[in-house]
Amino acid sequence: MLDIKDFSIFENHSNFDFKGFLLKIASYWKWFLVSLIISFTIAYQVNIRKEKIYGMQTLISIKEESNPFFTSNTSLVFNWGGTSDQVNGISTIIQSRSHNELVVDKLQFYIDYLVQGKYNLEDSYGAVPFYIDIDKSRGQIANTLIGIKFLSESEYEIRIPFVANSVSILTYSNNSYSNTAVQPVEFIKKYKVGEQVLLPFLAWKLQINDNPGFYKGNEYFVRFNDFDGTVSRYRGINVSSEDKGGSILTLGMQGTNKARMVEYLNSTVKMLVKIQLDGKNQFATNTIKFIDSTLVNMESQLKQTGNELKTFRKDKNIYEIEGGGTKFSDKITDFDVEKDLVARKITYYNSLKSYLNNSVDYSRLPAPSVAGIDDPNIVANVSKLITLSTQRSEMAYAVKSDKIFKDFDNQMRAVKDVLLENIVTAKSSLLYDLSLVNAKIGQAESVVKRLPEEQQELLKIKRKYDLSDNIYNEFLKKRNEAEIVKASNLSDIHFIDSAKDIGGGLIGPKTSVNYVLALFLGILIPLIFVFGIFFINNSIQNADDINKLTQIPLIGVIGINKDSLSLAVFDKPKSALSEAFRGIRSSLQFLYKKQQVSGSKTLMITSSISGEGKTFCSINIATVFALSEKKTVIVGLDLRKPRLADEFNLTTQLGVVNYLIKQNSLAEITNSTDIANLDVILSGPVPPNPSELILSEAMRELIEELKQKYDYVILDTPPVGLVSDALELAQYADVTLYIVRQNYTKKDMITLLNTRVKRGELNNASVVLNGYENKAKYGSTYGYGYGYGAYSNGYHDEDEKHGLWKTIFNKFKKNN
Incomplete structure (x- = not known):
């Protein structure tokens, strides 16, 4: 029969740690800062590179004009449909292809006049000192920049960089394309102002405007665009009515060149007047x-x-x-x-x-x-x-x-x-x-x-x-x-306000919008990464994760050891890290007392996998016992991957294996350290059969002999998630400490721990959270010195702040 407790796992998974999520977000503030700097830099660069967008308008009225000479005999025109029908018809004509073809052809707006700006080419129609009089019956090079540099007031130079063996030419008289052969080099040739240019890809006369100003030495660019494409762009002219069914129309355009838009708006109305008057006539x-x-x-x-x-x-x-x-x-x-x-x-x-x-x-x-x-x-x-x-x-x-x-x-x-x-x-x-x-x-x-x-x-x-x-x-x-x-006859279309550049009209770019977008993306992008880390990462992050996953008590939280040496307690006895281990010592003494263990006491330290810091914890827990004047010994029982010799700078090859195979006595394998009351027994040479040695009767004899000699026996064992050696040693331990490393140990490993405890494979187990970083990043803390911030001032030694290269060197030294 199912018990309500069987569903607790679902309750645990459904609870979203919002506070932890916010704290985790705050811990990645550097990410957000960098992201915002990048996004605002991009927005700024985009804004300064964008050309300014202007809006020009013209206002016209549509009024049915009767002929002043209207009589029954002379009236030859009759207007039908009323003003509203005329408004709709005129709105349609303004945006029609045929109408815009007439205007574009009259103004020759398929020719671009450009100058090189700070970041890009800028449309300079109305500002260049010249105009091009083309021969429409001859081909012009299409969609290619033609450089024009004035060598003097009456002479100019044409530059065209050819990159292929042929170019496309466009004949505007019939709007047809063809190709002509060229040399793939830069074409350079000089001409006089007003001189007829007749080339296979160019046919024009360059004329100087009235009052051109100073232009000697200046460089300009001309480009011939597709006629139909140009017409399509100008068909986008905006036509709106002041009121529904009204006779007032507003024609508007947006672009980068005010002079071009003013010319086009006025010309399109004049062309419309002519067409409408021709229709009336x-x-x-x-x-x-x-x-x-x-x-x-x-x-x-x-x-x-x-x-x-x-x-x-x-x-x-x-x-x-x-x-x-x-x-x-x-x-x-x-x-x-x-x-x-x-x-x-x-x-x-x-x-x-x-x-x-x-x-x-x-x-x-x-x-x-x-x-x-x-x-x-x-x-x-x-x-x-x-x-x-x-x-x-x-x-x-x-x-x-x-x-x-x-x-x-x-x-x-x-x-x-x-x-x-x-x-x-x-x-x-x-x-x-x-x-x-x-x-x-x-x-x-x-x-x-x-x-x-x-x-x-x-x-x-x-x-x-x-x-x-x-x-x-x-x-x-x-x-x-x-x-x-x-x-x-009078036209029904009249100017109210013709288009005119009066100095305003700026409508873009919307720099504020880009900065708002930059702010949004600068926050969103790192937020997505943090969100992914928070939900995808299946590692233990804080003490709350442990408490949610197991009923096994958490007796201590160990911070990150920022130094290269493992003897943290001995090197800095007043540090917050040392106080954390002293807190664990106090908790262990309470557990021993609760278990009514008298005399010599044994402590087995294990973990799920390698790298969770069980050897580091073994050394420092043993150190705090030794500093309290208790005879303590660390026994390296990780026979497959020994590390104690490196931590204590020992060179001997003798250890537990030598004792178990009856080669050496306990005294011969015991090593003294620089720490008073602390001895170390190494694991010795790597044996071919570590599990069998641990199961031997010699192992029991070793433990009994150690208990007679020392107050505390610390067993540094292999991880239980990888091998079964630690499970065989659990019978000799009064208390078992299971080391969990923050952001390293997977949550599934806690489930494995629960199973082993439930089966009785581990006795009197407790959990220690190792490698805890800080409160802002991972949430709640436990143990001395963590979570108190400035209030711990005077009780602990301040950690030395290392530079970037020092930190990298220490980590490299520690890993090697």
């Missing part, structure tokens, strides 16, 4: 083109009719012929003009119907007014169709959403269907008007036929001439109206 432009093409035909026709009239009048008394026919001529001319107007309207409707049915681009439709059509439904719908078609074509490169295009197509289809219905209705009415005019003309012509033949011929010629002249004048009038409308 599209109706008038289409009308003017249509009228111009018609006037060409009308001029030839008018000239031909005039020649006929001139020929007819030759050698004739024109006044006698005209007499009596003038009134008929004027009347028929009026009818002809009326008929032509109706016919032109019908022709326009037929052409419009055919265009609507057979085309998808309606941006080139002429205005209905060219045919004398003033029907508001026709004019409005044609204007709307032109506007929608123009907007759709402008969005082709900026918008990838099929839904938006479908919306435009649906709107245009709806307008087209309405127009087709309007055309049917208008044509039926015009055909009726045409029949009435034809009837009137027929009546007039029947009267004219009664006139003399020459009068009829003259009326016929004049009729043709007057009709052509009236039509020509009418088209000239319409053209003038279109020109007036075009000239008087």
Whole structure:
């Protein structure tokens, strides 16, 4: 049946030693200090190497401007959708590829003008004393720094370091790449300012700006970048509205060169104004083109009719012929003009119907007014169709959403269907008007036929001439109206605040953010390491670890021996380390008394594995007994790996093994030391069968003989975790001290100790924590001199503070 105590192991593991963790973190303060110094140094270097980032803005308004010459006859432009639709459309155009291609090409912002700064190349557009006038039809070396050094005010030197046998060249006229062969050496050549440079990889003229300042001896750099890549960067221009649905737009850019951003922001708005105004004038432009093409035909026709009239009048008394026919001529001319107007309207409707049915681009439709059509439904719908078609074509490169295009197509289809219905209705009415005019003309012509033949011929010629002249004048009038409308149109886009460098605009780099990040990482990185050490390290760290893992009492804590000698108590009897061993002596006397051990007393000292300090503890525990005037002997029973001879500088080869094999007596193997009342018996030569020797009856005789001679017998045994020798010697020990070394002994070894004690393999066992470093690093302490800090002043000898090299030398000497 399970007992509740069986689950104690889970309770032990679930308890997180938060205090110990904090103390451990504090003990690694040097790590944190170094980490913070490194992280802040990196942050500082990053900050000073980063170029300053500026932000520039321009503010524009979008206001629907009506034409001041707007009348039912002259208005050739019709704005649809309202201001909010215009704002959305303009925002889209500003970020479109086609729009930014126009601006980048106009400004030639694919050319970088650079100077060498303290840490890197800096964009110096607007600050260099020159500009490059390139031949776009010729190739320019792509993405390569071209050094320009002014040897004088009128002469400069080009330097290009070629590292391969060919270079890539870029032709900006068609945005194409190609390669050309070069020599893999540094190209150097001198040119005059303004001289045409014609090379297989370069074609330009270098011109000096107005007021260039002093530039002789200065070196600059030029680089030709990919056109599409440059356009992509400038498409990132930020467009925001002051309020939802508002007509105020803020255009913003961020970069390292304020002059370049100011130029681009203002140029993009100017280009936008031009595009928008061209769109508003599209109706008038289409009308003017249509009228111009018609006037060409009308001029030839008018000239031909005039020649006929001139020929007819030759050698004739024109006044006698005209007499009596003038009134008929004027009347028929009026009818002809009326008929032509109706016919032109019908022709326009037929052409419009055919265009609507057979085309998808309606941006080139002429205005209905060219045919004398003033029907508001026709004019409005044609204007709307032109506007929608123009907007759709402008969005082709900026918008990838099929839904938006479908919306435009649906709107245009709806307008087209309405127009087709309007055309049917208008044509039926015009055909009726045409029949009435034809009837009137027929009546007039029947009267004219009664006139003399020459009068009829003259009326016929004049009729043709007057009709052509009236039509020509009418088209000239319409053209003038279109020109007036075009000239008087105003853009809907206006500058409120143009972009301007007024000395501010600095927005980066965010140095404070980098320093905060450095602080965070400087703490986090060592914290992760400490966290890993704390949780991954399975070694004993402090007394609390021992108390959690075993019920065996902890009777002492031994600090680190910072000197190379093992006789710590004898060398420094007033040190804190010596007091710790005296504390263990007091605890041992209490244990002996509790076990009612009288007379000579034995103490076995062992550990889990080698290196935990059991020999060091054996020597110093024996020393404190000897200093209390008790006859004490240390018996080296680690027959496999003896060390006592080195600690006491003994050269004899005799020891326990010689006694056990009956070669020498106890007196012969016993060695006196410089410490009064302390003798040492070495282990002797390494035997082939140490376990059998320990199990022999001679071992019992040795212990009995020692107990008769000494007050305290200290048995320095091998580790129980490696060999079984110590377990065989446990029967001779009144008390067993199990040495645990801080940050060395694994916690699993304590489980092994519990098992051996539970089985009775070790008698009267107690634990000693050896190699304890300090309170701040590992938590609670036990024993004299540890944990009292400055309060121990005057009771203990102060430990000498060694330098780095001294400490390394002592450790090396101790290990060897």
